[in-house]
Amino acid sequence: MSKPNTKVALIEAASRLFRLHGYEGISLNDILKNSNIPKGSLYHYFPNGKEELAVAAIHHTKDIVLAWIEKSFEQTSNPVEAVQDHIHQLADLLNDETEPVGFPIGTIAAEKYSTNEPIRAACQSAFEEWRELYSTKFIEAGYSEKLAKDYGVFILAAIEGGILLSLTTKNVESLLIIADQIPFILSKREN
Amino acid sequence: MSKPNTKVALIEAASRLFRLHGYEGISLNDILKNSNIPKGSLYHYFPNGKEELAVAAIHHTKDIVLAWIEKSFEQTSNPVEAVQDHIHQLADLLNDETEPVGFPIGTIAAEKYSTNEPIRAACQSAFEEWRELYSTKFIEAGYSEKLAKDYGVFILAAIEGGILLSLTTKNVESLLIIADQIPFILSKREN
DNA sequence: ATTATATTAGACTGGTCGGTTTAATTATTT
DNA sequence: AAATAATTAAACCGACCAGTCTAATATAAT
Numbered sequence: 001m002s003k004p005n006t007k008v009a010l011i012e013a014a015s016r017l018f019r020l021h022g023y024e025g026i027s028l029n030d031i032l033k034n035s036n037i038p039k040g041s042l043y044h045y046f047p048n049g050k051e052e053l054a055v056a057a058i059h060h061t062k063d064i065v066l067a068w069i070e071k072s073f074e075q076t077s078n079p080v081e082a083v084q085d086h087i088h089q090l091a092d093l094l095n096d097e098t099e100p101v102g103f104p105i106g107t108i109a110a111e112k113y114s115t116n117e118p119i120r121a122a123c124q125s126a127f128e129e130w131r132e133l134y135s136t137k138f139i140e141a142g143y144s145e146k147l148a149k150d151y152g153v154f155i156l157a158a159i160e161g162g163i164l165l166s167l168t169t170k171n172v173e174s175l176l177i178i179a180d181q182i183p184f185i186l187s188k189r190e191n
Numbered sequence: 192m193s194k195p196n197t198k199v200a201l202i203e204a205a206s207r208l209f210r211l212h213g214y215e216g217i218s219l220n221d222i223l224k225n226s227n228i229p230k231g232s233l234y235h236y237f238p239n240g241k242e243e244l245a246v247a248a249i250h251h252t253k254d255i256v257l258a259w260i261e262k263s264f265e266q267t268s269n270p271v272e273a274v275q276d277h278i279h280q281l282a283d284l285l286n287d288e289t290e291p292v293g294f295p296i297g298t299i300a301a302e303k304y305s306t307n308e309p310i311r312a313a314c315q316s317a318f319e320e321w322r323e324l325y326s327t328k329f330i331e332a333g334y335s336e337k338l339a340k341d342y343g344v345f346i347l348a349a350i351e352g353g354i355l356l357s358l359t360t361k362n363v364e365s366l367l368i369i370a371d372q373i374p375f376i377l378s379k380r381e382n
Numbered sequence: 383a384t385t386a387t388a389t390t391a392g393a394c395t396g397g398t399c400g401g402t403t404t405a406a407t408t409a410t411t412t
Numbered sequence: 413a414a415a416t417a418a419t420t421a422a423a424c425c426g427a428c429c430a431g432t433c434t435a436a437t438a439t440a441a442t
Contacts, residue, residue, distance in 0.1 A: 006419080022302045024215030028400060039401090040420050049401065107301040109359040110294045111213045123359050153368045157352030158345065165348055168300040168314050177344045185376065197389080219430060229391050230431090236389095240431060 007045045009035050014057035015064070019102030023054055023111050023119065054108065055122045061104050062126035069133050079141045080183050083134075083155055087179040090163060091172040103167060106160055131156050143188060151186055158185075198236045200226050205248035206255070210293030214245055214302050214310065245299065246313045252295050253317035260324050270332045271374050274325075274346055278370040281354060282363040294358060297351055322347050334379060342377055349376075 013035035017026045028050055032039055046052040072086040073079070093101045109123035131152040138148035158178050165174035204226035208217045219241055223230055237243040263277040264270070284292045300314035322343040329339035349369050356365035 020305060022213065022215065024213065025302050025306075027398075029398080038419090038421050040422075043401075044419060103301045106355055107298075110298040110301055110355060111216050113358045113361075114211065115216075120359060120361075127356055127359060150368050150372065153356070153365050154349065154372050157356055157365060157369055158349045159352065160355055161348030161350065161352035164297055164301060164351055165318055165344065167304045168311060168318060170304075170311075174344050174348060177341050178348055181341065181345050181376070184378070184380070185372070187375070189375065218428075220428080229389095231390050231392075231433095234431075 006037055006041050010037055010042060010045065010053065011056050011060050013037075014053050015060045016100065016102075018054060018057050018108055019061060019104050020100055021102075022107040023050075023116075025107075028053075051116065051118060055118055058105060058108060058119065058122040058126060062129060065104055065126075066129060066133060069130065073137045077141065079138055079143075080186050082137065083182050083186070084179045087159060087162070087175055087182070090159070091166065091175040091179075094163070094166060094172060094175075101163070103160075103163055106164065127156065138186075147188070154185065155182075197228055197232050201228055201233060201236065201244065202247050202251050204228075205244050206251045207291065207293075209245060209248050209299055210252060210295050211291055212293075213298035214241075214307075219244075242307065242309060246309055249296060249299060249310065249313040249317060253320060256295055256317075256321060257324060260321065264328045268332065270329055270334075271377050273328065274373050274377070275370045278350060278353070278366055278373070281350070282357070282366045282370075285354070285357060285363060285366075292354070294351075294354055297355065318347065329377075338379070345376065346373075 010031070014026075014031050017031055017034060020026075028039070028042065031053075032042060042053065043049065046056070068089065069086055072089065073082040075085060076082050090101060093099065105123050105126045108119060109127075112119040113123070114120075131149075134152035134155055135148040138151055139145060143151065158181075159175075162175045162178040166172045201222070205222050208222055208225060211217075219230070219233065222244075223233060233244065234240065237247070259280065260277055263280065264273040266276060267273050281292060284290065296314050296317045299310060300318075303310040304314070305311075322340075325343035325346055326339040329342055330336060334342065349372075350366075353366045353369040357363045
């Protein structure tokens with residue numbers, strides 16, 4: 001109990017660094033140096049080492065992104081505007097040095113989906129919760145269940161891909177183009 | 192000249208393994224063992240080591256995917272059908288063990304966009320050539336230049352994101368949902 | 383046949399990796 | 413104050429990393 005500040009600081013540093021460089025691209029020593037935490041503490045809080053820390057970091061990253069999405073939907077009851085707002089905020093954040101977005105979950109998922117089951121499962125749960133949040137909001141806005149689910153998957157995929165394109169090209173244009181397409185995607189057609 | 196089979200085999204092995212496990216997740220020894228090529232040959236053909244091999248592998252992967260896209264567009268003049276066909280083929284290939292898709296370019300791009308400029312640039316050129324191919328085909332099918340470009344970006348992002356979701360969830364459903372949405376995306380509206 | 387060049391072979395290096403260990407220290411409880 | 417538990421500290425480990433090096437061997441050119 002009391003104040004597990006060290007554990008939280010460790011997860012936050014790991015979340016940030018894994019987001020930016022992936023699982024294999026960051027060493028435990030990097031994370032410890034970055035957060036000024038001794039190695040003994042890491043293995044005290046995470047006896048299973050890097051994998052266990054990564055799973056905690058993935059859940060933390062998931063929560064951060066969930067809050068971002070939620071915030072955009074709180075500002076308007078129009079889901080089109082909310083999704084566009086979320087994408088625009090991502091575009092603004094991409095080059096932020098204080099809380100860099102990196103490629104949240106995506107990098108670790110791409111690296112480890114076939115070789116580390118606990119990490120893959122953690123990434124899957126992040127994607128699923130993000131998708132569920134979208135779908136819930138779409139249903140609240142009057143979309144059918146089927147449409148809400150399909151649109152959730154589609155929006156999530158387009159945003160993940162858009163982040164990857166924007167990071168790789170060092171240019172947010174891809175994300176902005178995707179945001180512009182959102183109104184045409186989220187129609188209430190019946191299919 | 193003569194027969195640089197060794198070099199080609201090296202690039203093919205590197206392309207496959209980087210696609211599956213990313214840049215940091217595969218060691219040079221892994222690649223050499225997988226292709227039965229001695230280390231001396233690697234540094235003979237690629238004096239700059241892992242980075243230079245990775246750039247060659249990225250270009251090779253780019254060409255493979257370009258050929259896949261081209262093939263789908265050769266089978267029909269309807270771009271909607273072509274894109275859907277391409278996505279369905281990706282879904283079929285995801286679990287293929289002989290030529291596994293992995294997350295082509297995406298993993299390396301996500302890992303190294305901020306820390307290795309030659310690799311980032313190679314990944315950018317891959318994304319751009321894929322996008323250009325889509326756009327060219329859309330223009331041939333009568334879309335405006337603006338639409339062709341925006342749709343190219345959008346389709347590329349959705350497919351990249353869809354692959355990532357399908358790999359992470361070990362389920363091609365995400366890709367199939369995206370394929371189903373394609374007809375509604377690629378309308379010839381003027382904007 | 384001789385020379386020159388391209389390629390293969392793998393032992394070796396310094397450094398870093400994730401992880402372990404043991405002891406010292408700090409905080410909490412009684 | 414004493415005893416117990418939680419936390420910190422850093423030296424240390426074997427494994428593996430990318431990259432180097434030198435010699436052997438094959439191939440091509442003359």
